Structures are given as structure tokens and as C-alpha cells.
Amino acid sequence: xxxxxxxxxxxxxxxxxxxxxxxxxxxxxxxxxxxxxxxxxxxxxxxxxxxxxxxxxxxxxxxxxxxxxxxxxxxxxxxxxxxxxxxxxxxxxxxxxxxxxxxxxxxxxxxxxxxxxxxxxxxxxxxxxxxxxxxxxxxxxxxxxxxxxxxxxxxxxxxxxxxxxxxxxxxxxxxxxxxxxxxxxxxxxxxxxxxxxxxxxxxxxxxxxxxxxxxxxxxxxxxxxxxxxxxxxxxxxxxxxxxxxxxxxxxxxxxxxxxxxxxxxxxxxxxxxxxxxxxxxxxxxxxxxxxxxxxxxxxxxxxxxxxxxxxxxxxxxxxxxxxxxxxxxxxxxxxxx
Amino acid sequence: xxxxxxxxxxxxxxxxxxxxxxxxxxxxxxxxxxxxxxxxxxxxxxxxxxxxxxxxxxxxxxxxxxxxxxxxxxxxxxxxxxxxxxxxxxxxxxxxxxxxxxxxxxxxxxxxxxxxxxxxxxxxxxxxxxxxxxxxxxxxxxxxxxxxxxxxxxxxxxxxxxxxxxxxxxxxxxxxxxxxxxxxxxxxxxxxxxxxxxxxxxxxxxxxxxxxxxxxxxxxxxxxxxxxxxxxxxxxxxxxxxxxxxxxxxxxxxxxxxxxxxxxxxxxxxxxxxxxxxxxxxxxxxxxxxxxxxxxxxxxxxxxxxxxxxxxxxxxxxxxxxxxxxxxxxxxxxxxxxxxxxxxxxxxxxxxxxxxxxxxxxxxxxxxxxxxxxxxxxxxxxxxxxxxxxxxxxxxxxxxxxxxxxxxxxxxxxxxxxxxxxxxxxxxxxxxxxxxxxxxxxxxxxxxxxxxxxxxxxxxxxxxxxxxxxxxxxxxxxxxxxxxxxxxxxxxxxxxxxxxxxxxxxxxxxxxxxxxxxxxxxxxxxxxxxxxxxxxxxxxxxxxxxxxxxxxxxxxxxxxxxxxxxxxxxxxxxxxxxxxxxxx
Numbered sequence: 001x002x003x004x005x006x007x008x009x010x011x012x013x014x015x016x017x018x019x020x021x022x023x024x025x026x027x028x029x030x031x032x033x034x035x036x037x038x039x040x041x042x043x044x045x046x047x048x049x050x051x052x053x054x055x056x057x058x059x060x061x062x063x064x065x066x067x068x069x070x071x072x073x074x075x076x077x078x079x080x081x082x083x084x085x086x087x088x089x090x091x092x093x094x095x096x097x098x099x100x101x102x103x104x105x106x107x108x109x110x111x112x113x114x115x116x117x118x119x120x121x122x123x124x125x126x127x128x129x130x131x132x133x134x135x136x137x138x139x140x141x142x143x144x145x146x147x148x149x150x151x152x153x154x155x156x157x158x159x160x161x162x163x164x165x166x167x168x169x170x171x172x173x174x175x176x177x178x179x180x181x182x183x184x185x186x187x188x189x190x191x192x193x194x195x196x197x198x199x200x201x202x203x204x205x206x207x208x209x210x211x212x213x214x215x216x217x218x219x220x221x222x223x224x225x226x227x228x229x230x231x232x233x234x235x236x237x238x239x240x241x242x243x244x245x246x247x248x249x250x251x252x253x254x255x256x257x258x259x260x261x262x263x264x265x266x267x268x269x270x271x272x273x274x275x276x277x278x279x280x281x282x283x284x285x286x287x288x289x290x291x292x293x294x295x296x297x298x299x300x301x302x303x304x305x306x307x308x309x310x311x312x313x314x315x316x317x318x319x320x321x322x323x324x325x326x327x328x329x330x331x332x333x334x335x336x337x
Numbered sequence: 338x339x340x341x342x343x344x345x346x347x348x349x350x351x352x353x354x355x356x357x358x359x360x361x362x363x364x365x366x367x368x369x370x371x372x373x374x375x376x377x378x379x380x381x382x383x384x385x386x387x388x389x390x391x392x393x394x395x396x397x398x399x400x401x402x403x404x405x406x407x408x409x410x411x412x413x414x415x416x417x418x419x420x421x422x423x424x425x426x427x428x429x430x431x432x433x434x435x436x437x438x439x440x441x442x443x444x445x446x447x448x449x450x451x452x453x454x455x456x457x458x459x460x461x462x463x464x465x466x467x468x469x470x471x472x473x474x475x476x477x478x479x480x481x482x483x484x485x486x487x488x489x490x491x492x493x494x495x496x497x498x499x500x501x502x503x504x505x506x507x508x509x510x511x512x513x514x515x516x517x518x519x520x521x522x523x524x525x526x527x528x529x530x531x532x533x534x535x536x537x538x539x540x541x542x543x544x545x546x547x548x549x550x551x552x553x554x555x556x557x558x559x560x561x562x563x564x565x566x567x568x569x570x571x572x573x574x575x576x577x578x579x580x581x582x583x584x585x586x587x588x589x590x591x592x593x594x595x596x597x598x599x600x601x602x603x604x605x606x607x608x609x610x611x612x613x614x615x616x617x618x619x620x621x622x623x624x625x626x627x628x629x630x631x632x633x634x635x636x637x638x639x640x641x642x643x644x645x646x647x648x649x650x651x652x653x654x655x656x657x658x659x660x661x662x663x664x665x666x667x668x669x670x671x672x673x674x675x676x677x678x679x680x681x682x683x684x685x686x687x688x689x690x691x692x693x694x695x696x697x698x699x700x701x702x703x704x705x706x707x708x709x710x711x712x713x714x715x716x717x718x719x720x721x722x723x724x725x726x727x728x729x730x731x732x733x734x735x736x737x738x739x740x741x742x743x744x745x746x747x748x749x750x751x752x753x754x755x756x757x758x759x760x761x762x763x764x765x766x767x768x769x770x771x772x773x774x775x776x777x778x779x780x781x782x783x784x785x786x787x788x789x790x791x792x793x794x795x796x797x798x799x800x801x802x803x804x805x806x807x808x809x810x811x812x813x814x815x816x817x818x819x820x821x822x823x824x825x826x827x828x829x830x831x832x833x834x835x836x837x838x839x840x841x842x843x844x845x846x847x848x849x850x851x852x853x854x855x856x857x858x859x860x861x862x863x864x865x866x867x868x869x870x871x872x873x874x875x876x877x878x879x880x881x882x883x884x885x886x887x888x889x890x891x892x893x894x895x896x897x898x899x900x901x902x903x904x905x906x907x908x909x910x911x912x913x914x915x916x917x918x919x920x921x
Binding site: 031035036037039040041043044045046047048049050051052053054055057058061087088089090104105106107112171174175178179180186187188282283284285287291295299300 | 398401402405412486489490491492493494495496497498499501502512514561562563564565583584585613615616617619620623624626627629630791792794795796800803819829837839840841843
């Protein structure tokens with residue numbers, strides 16, 4: 001087991017290097033291939049009235065005149081050993097892991113990421129609890145009452161959940177529940193849990209529900225399909241023939257087997273969400289990693305893009321590793337080696 | 338604040354979200370609050386809801402990040418408007434609606450600038466008794482230091498570059514961080530604590546406008562932290578920073594060391610300001626309409642989704658103001674691309690363009706603005722109304738004149754060229770499509786070429802070699818004045834000397850040495866009226882050259898705050914005047 005985890009973690013480090021090199025290449029190599037020069041790249045990061053001298057200064061400061069591998073090496077070095085930053089009236093040391101300084105705001109990226117992470121984490125965990133609970137229970141009930149009015153209603157609502165995009169349900173939710181009825185918090189009112197847990201809950205309630213609404217719909221449909229398939233298996237008939245109570249047959253034998261594919265998808269979904277629930281954060285103006293990523297991409301702010309990409313990739317890798325380990329717990333047939 | 342019962346009810350109710358959503362969003366919320374006399378444009382050229390009441394908090398939101406709170410680098414109109422709450426520049430624009438808002442007035446200085454050598458040297462007297470938030474009195478040296486630090490473009494690359502362009506700085510001077518102990522008296526001298534003298538390389542008649550830039554807001558050298566100064570700007574205005582979470586939000590509270598007696602125009606009515614950053618733009622509109630938010634601080638108007646709701650509801654429309662923006666949406670006609678090097682070919686485009694189609698592409702008269710026939714918008718002093726290329730009674734183009742122009746340029750059957758626009762801007766795409774259709778009527782075939790906006794000027798439409806090599810005969814463009822004056826509007830878009838072969842210039846088409854000379858003559862003129870006439874003449878010359886196809890004088894539909902007092906649009910910023918507002 002330990003060997004397996006170490007092997008997976010090493011593979012994850014290699015993967016992160018590949019991802020970072022790919023992002024670097026997209027931002028620097030591709031523009032160079034179509035004719036961009038250090039000066040044209042630097043023009044993105046100066047004001048509209050900048051002189052050629054200013055453009056050259058910034059190209060130098062951002063290291064655009066260096067070969068791309070030197071720039072990449074400098075970025076990697078900063079992660080392991082930190083870096084120095086000249087902020088005009090002085091120099092400050094950016095301690096490892098230093099993911100560089102934003103080209104736009106000139107703020108260090110790593111503290112920004114740590115600052116944004118709790119927002120995304122709060123959103124993802126809260127929504128995950130809701131969608132797993134409502135999604136799986138709706139799926140189980142639908143499977144057990146197959147063809148009933150309850151089943152058809154649940155599947156109809158879940159179809160709506162899958163179909164309606166978050167930027168629609170989110171805005172409508174805000175309009176109705178926050179601005180018309182005043183039941184939920186308006187957008188942009190996130191409060192950290194450590195500051196005021198009640199305000200934190202109040203601000204996140206609607207985002208949780210909107211996000212969970214979409215995911216629980218998928219999980220309900222998957223659970224229902226998995227349960228129906230499992231309940232038709234021979235070992236379920238055997239379990240019933242042995243005289244096991246129906247509850248044990250459904251939960252211990254039926255649901256447990258149906259959970260394995262759900263677990264895989266949950267790992268992917270949750271890992272991706274930790275990298276930033278882009279649309280939800282955008283709609284509800286939550287200062288999380290997703291919004292951070294969108295703003296960074298919009299502004300061509302490479303250090304931010306690299307930082308958030310690394311963090312998102314790391315979450316996906318770790319979440320999948322945990323899921324793989326959990327397989328052994330959920331499904332006795334799986335052996336980790 | 339939290340009501341647990343509400344939360345529980347919400348949990349239940351929100352579960353029915355999908356069903357509710359499917360039933361539609363319901364009617365607009367347009368509760369009128371205390372503004373019972375609200376009407377369309379009520380705060381456009383007069384004060385709406387006047388009051389002297391003090392207290393309360395004004396809530397603002399920005400759909401993006403603040404460019405920077407540092408007065409030495411900020412370069413957005415909304416930021417210059419807001420900055421007057423925590424900083425005092427030498428001069429500023431009058432806190433007034435209507436044309437008076439475009440006039441300069443002393444702020445930190447006792448009076449307007451004085452020159453006795455026809456605009457090469459400008460002297461200002463600093464007002465006595467103005468203090469920083471820590472109680473230290475502001476001296477002329479603090480203003481000098483503030484201006485000089487802003488010249489360090491390695492530290493402040495995004496700020497205006499006028500001071501480095503005009504001041505007689507020592508050769509190779511890079512600002513006080515890198516050029517330490519360099520005597521800069523040849524550029525700015527401070528003969529005593531209350532006098533500051535600016536020495537220019539060349540005469541500049543409109544220097545008072547530069548004295549109104551936020552770069553003249555004093556900065557105490559001992560408290561300057563370079564690029565990190567934006568984390569805590571030392572206030573000289575009626576408010577100072579309470580909290581500042583960069584990229585998320587900040588709050589202002591009263592500055593105990595601000596003295597009303599030293600301030601000729603600020604009323605400082607509210608107790609505090611709360612500003613949220615990176616808020617969803619559609620959500621901002623919803624909150625403004627519901628009264629949950631007071632101001633969209635950027636002041637560029639409502640989102641397309643909101644426009645339909647507001648215009649279609651008379652009550653909601655009565656709560657809005659349609660402000661002119663001192664911005665022109667236009668299309669550059671590039672003379673370096675054949676056959677547009679021929680004046681008559683350029684004129685053919687001017688005549689054939691459907692002006693109404695251009696206006697529609699920008700959202701019509703309310704959200705887009707008025708049809709333009711000049712480069713200078715009507716809000717800029719010096720604007721003269723003329724139309725060298727009348728587009729017919731319905732403004733859809735004069736095809737007869739266009740065909741005559743084509744014949745004169747040797748292309749009677751038309752020609753083909755490309756039109757560039759920013760891919761992320763649907764209005765520019767619609768403009769390109771409108772021109773494609775209208776010019777096709779006389780045989781001018783346009784191929785649409787979208788480019789990413791981040792690199793639009795540096796690599797594509799503003800990069801002369803690329804423009805020529807790729808036949809970009811037309812480039813969709815727009816420009817807003819740094820300040821409402823001919824120099825502030827024209828210098829970056831009609832002066833051929835700002836065009837850089839490496840790209841990045843906002844002037845993508847106007848290359849006429851005669852215009853350059855006219856600009857130089859106007860810049861050095863200290864007679865305001867004569868100078869304004871010169872700006873008008875330059876405008877006419879650009880139009881005679883037909884290098885610019887004017888599209889729309891930009892307007893924005895602003896949602897008037899429901900719960901605030903003293904609301905009016907200040908034309909200098911083309912948005913509500915943030916220093917005048919109070920809470921009802």
C-alpha cells in the first residue's frame with residue numbers, strides 16, 4: 001500500500017511538471033511562433049500611453065528577453081528556493097514555495113492562492129455534502145420505486161438540473177431568493193468561517209444549493225441506473241433467497257456495488273471543484289480559485305494562471321488517489337498493489 | 338444580521354429553484370424608495386435629491402479589480418473620480434453637474450497655475466493647513482516626490498506618462514528609487530514649503546489639466562513603499578483606508594486630520610464607503626435595481642441583460658440617467674493599405690457606411706450613444722458640429738457619392754480589404770458586420786478578421802508591419818479622453834509620431850505631418866479659447882483626410898442610486914460624482 005502511494009505521488013509530481021511546462025509553452029512559445037516579440041508580450045502589462053522605453057523596461061523586468069527555458073527554470077527555482085522581488089522602493093524575499101508575482105497586480109501569487117483556497121474549499125465541501133446526500137438518496141428511492149410518479153418526478157427534476165446552466169439558475173436564484181424574497185445573502189457577501197460562522201453559512205447557502213442542484217441531478221441518475229443494474233444481479237436474488245431483510249439487500253448489497261462508479265466520478269468532480277468552481281464563483285462573486293483563474297486568464301497574467309493550474313492539477317491528482325484507495329474499502333474485489 | 342428562520346426557509350425554498358426558474362424570473366423590481374420624483378435623466382445636468390444630511394455608508398461594487406489605488410499609477414476615470422475621497426491633487430474638476438463640471442478648480446493648490454513664460458514654467462501655491470492622515474502637514478516637497486515617483490515606469494508601468502513627456506528631467510532620470518540623490522530642480526523646484534514650480538521642456542498651454550492628475554496627490558516619502566504603496570495609501574482627503582483586501586474589497590472611514598476649512602468643495606457627508614471588487618456584473622445590476630447596492634463604481638452603464646428590463650419598464654427607466662461618456666467608437670481607415678492610400682477610396686467608405694447600422698451595433702441611442710460625424714465628442718471643449726460626409730436623410734449612407742468617390746480613386750467596381758476587430762467584443766463584431774453589409778452595396782468587400790483584445794494593438798491592429806502585410810484596411814477602435822480637452826482626447830489617436838513600428842499605439846491610421854504641426858501649435862497655446870478653436874480645426878483636418886470613420890459618441894445608461902442624496906453626473910468623469918454623494 002505504501003509503495004503504491006509513493007509511486008502515485010511521484011507520478012503526480014511528473015504530471016505537475018508536464019502541466020506547468022504546457023501552460024508555460026501556451027503562454028510564451030505559441031505567441032513567439034506566430035511572431036510575438038518580448039516587446040509585444042510586454043505591451044500587455046503596461047498602460048495605454050506607455051512609451052517604447054517603458055515597454056522595454058517591463059520586458060526586461062519580466063524576463064521576456066531570456067530564452068523560454070531560462071524563464072521556466074527561474075519559475076521552478078522560485079518554487080523550491082524562493083525569489084527576490086524589486087518593488088521599487090526596496091526588495092523583498094518571496095519565500096518558497098514562490099509561484100512568482102502577478103504581472104498585473106504585482107502581488108505574490110502563493111499568498112493569494114492560500115487566501116482563496118478556503119472559499120473554494122467551503123463551496124466544494126458544502127455542495128458535495130448536499131449533492132451526495134440528495135443525489136444518492138433520490139437515485140436509490142427512484143430505483144426502488146421504478147416507474148412510479150415519485151421516480152418520474154425525481155428524474156424529471158434531475159433532468160432540469162443537468163440541463164440548466166449555473167449562470168442561469170444562479171442568477172435566477174439570486175434574483176428570487178436574495179433580492180425579491182430576501183431569504184438568502186446577495187452575491188459577493190462571503191464571510192470567512194473563522195470570522196463569523198453564521199454569516200459564512202448564510203452567504204454560501206444559495207451557492208451550495210445551486211451547485212449541488214446540478215451535481216445531485218447527475219448523481220441521482222447515475223445511482224438509479226447503477227442500482228437498477230445491480231438489483232438485477234444473481235447475487236441479489238441469492239441474498240433475498242437467504243432471507244436477508246430487504247433493507248440489507250438494498251443497502252449492503254445493492255447500493256454498495258452501485259457506489260463504485262459513483263466514487264470514481266465523485267473523485268474527479270470534487271478534485272476539479274477544488275481547483276475552482278468557475279461558474280458558481282463567478283455568478284455569486286465568491287473570491288475563490290475559480291474566479292481567480294478566470295481573471296488571470298482574461299488578463300494574460302501568467303504567474304497567476306500557472307499557480308492556480310498547479311493547485312487545481314494537484315487537487316485532481318490527490319482526489320483521484322484517495323478515490324483509488326477507497327475502492328479497496330467499498331469493493332472487496334479490488335486489491336491495491 | 339443573520340436570521341436563522343430566514344436561512345431555514347431559504348433552504349427549503351431554494352430547493353425548488355429549478356421549478357421557479359422554469360416559471361420565469363418574474364417582473365422587475367423597481368420599487369422607487371424615497372425617490373418619488375424620479376424621472377429619466379433627472380441627475381444628468383442637475384442635482385437629484387439634494388441634502389446636507391450626514392452619516393451612513395455608501396456601498397459600491399466593481400465588476401473587475403481596481404486598476405490600482407495608488408494615485409501615482411491609477412489610470413481609469415472611475416478611479417480618478419473616487420480617488421478624490423482619499424487624495425487631493427493640486428487642481429481638480431468642479432464638483433458640479435452640467436458644463437461647469439468640466440472646469441478646473443483648485444484643490445490642494447490655492448489657485449490655478451500661473452505662467453509668465455508662455456506656458457513653459459508653471460507655479461502653484463500649496464494650500465495651508467492640509468494634513469496627511471497622520472497629522473503631518475502637506476508640503477510642496479510631498480507633491481514633487483509624488484510626481485517624480487510616478488515617473489518610475491518599471492514600478493508603475495500602467496500610469497499616465499505625461500509628466501515624463503513634458504518635464505525637463507535630467508537625462509537618464511528614472512525616478513527617486515533608482516536615481517537617488519539626483520538634483521531634479523530643473524524639472525520641479527520647491528522654493529519654499531508652499532510653492533511648487535514645474536519646468537517643462539516645451540510650452541504646454543493646458544498644463545493645468547496635468548496638475549489635476551492624481552499623480553499630483555502628495556505622497557510622504559517616508560511612508561512610500563513603491564509598488565506596495567497601494568496597500569495603504571496615506572490619505573489627504575476626508576476619508577482614509579480602514580480595511581484594504583486587495584482584489585476583494587476595501588472600506589474607507591473618516592480621516593480625523595481632514596479639515597473642512599481647507600477644502601473648498603467636499604461635503605464629506607457619509608461616514609464610510611464599502612467597495613466590493615470582482616463582483617458579477619449582472620449581479621451588480623440586480624442589486625442596484627433592488628436597492629441592495631448603491632453604485633456600480635465603474636460607471637460604464639448597465640449590462641445588455643439589464644438594458645431590456647430597464648427600457649421596457651417606465652418605472653425602472655425613470656430611475657436611470659443616460660450619460661455622455663467623452664468616448665468615441667470609431668473605425669480607423671488605414672492609409673498604408675492599398676487602395677486606401679488614395680483619399681477618394683477612403684472617402685468612398687465614409688459615404689457608403691450605414692451610420693444607423695453602426696449605432697445599432699453599439700446598442701442604439703440609449704446604451705450605445707449618438708451617431709458621430711466628428712472625432713471630438715460634443716462633451717470636449719473645442720468640439721465643432723460638422724458633417725463632411727452626409728449619409729443621407731436616414732443616415733444609412735449616400736451611395737451615389739460613394740460611387741463617385743470610388744470612380745475618382747480608380748476603383749469604380751469597388752475593392753477588397755479586411756476589417757479587424759476585438760473578438761471578445763460583440764459590439765465590435767456587429768460593427769464589422771454592419772460595415773461589411775453597407776460597404777458591399779458599392780462593391781467594397783470586407784473580410785472579417787477577429788483578434789484577441791489583449792494583443793489587439795501590440796501585435797495586430799496597432800502593429801504597422803502586421804497591418805500592412807495582412808491587408809487590414811479597416812480596424813474597429815474606440816477612444817476615451819484622459820481629460821475633457823482636445824489634447825487629452827486627440828494626442829494619442831491623431832498624432833502620427835505616437836505610432837510605433839513595434840506596435841502598441843492607439844493611433845492606427847492617422848499619418849499626416851500637417852496634423853502633427855497643428856497639434857504642436859495648439860499644445861503650446863496658453864489662450865484657452867484660441868486653443869479650443871485649434872482642436873476643432875484639427876478634428877476637421879482629420880475628417881478631411883478621412884482617416885477615421887466616426888461611429889458613435891458613447892453614452893451609458895446608469896442606474897441612479899435609490900438611497901443616496903446629491904446625485905448628479907459629473908461630465909469630467911462621465912459618471913456620478915462620488916465626492917458629492919450622501920445617504921438619505
